[in-house]
Amino acid sequence: MNKMESSEDSAQFVDKYMPQLIQRVTMVMPIADELLAEDMIHEEMYSNISAARTNQSKMRELFKALHSGGNKVKSTFLSTLRENEPNLVQDLVIALTKSPLYVIVFINYIFFFSHL
Numbered sequence: 001m002n003k004m005e006s007s008e009d010s011a012q013f014v015d016k017y018m019p020q021l022i023q024r025v026t027m028v029m030p031i032a033d034e035l036l037a038e039d040m041i042h043e044e045m046y047s048n049i050s051a052a053r054t055n056q057s058k059m060r061e062l063f064k065a066l067h068s069g070g071n072k073v074k075s076t077f078l079s080t081l082r083e084n085e086p087n088l089v090q091d092l093v094i095a096l097t098k099s100p101l102y103v104i105v106f107i108n109y110i111f112f113f114s115h116l
Contacts, residue, residue, distance in 0.1 A: 007075035014074040017092050018063060027084040028058040034080045040073045041065040 014021070025031070032049045035041045041049075045065040052058040066074050082089045 007071040010075035010078040011071040013092075013096070014066065014078055016096075020092060021081075021088075022056055022059040022063065024088055025059050025081065025085060026055055028055050028062060030084050031077065031080045032058070032062060034083075035062075035065070035073070035076060038076060040069060040076050 028049065032041065032046055036043070036046045041062075042065075045061070049058050049061040049065075052061050062077075066077055078089070
């Protein structure tokens, strides 16, 4: 994932790894702070996230906001996650590159550009 990725790509990444993100994100409140500061989530949702007792519960609340906010909010979340937990994002990207779907897309990409 890089600066050139679309908000749709970011949203797909966030949706694909939702279970892992719920389990593994530890910097939930700094991420929520940033999303609130950028008007990506509302005060009420921020309060719900803050009131949750565990990081997993906080992430479940945050995902409610991500789903209702659409691709732009998910894209901003992913950017903020990268800043706060770069190793986690890197682990998930590595897992993605090992998936069979990625291999198929990569092979098709090479095939397409080799025949131009």
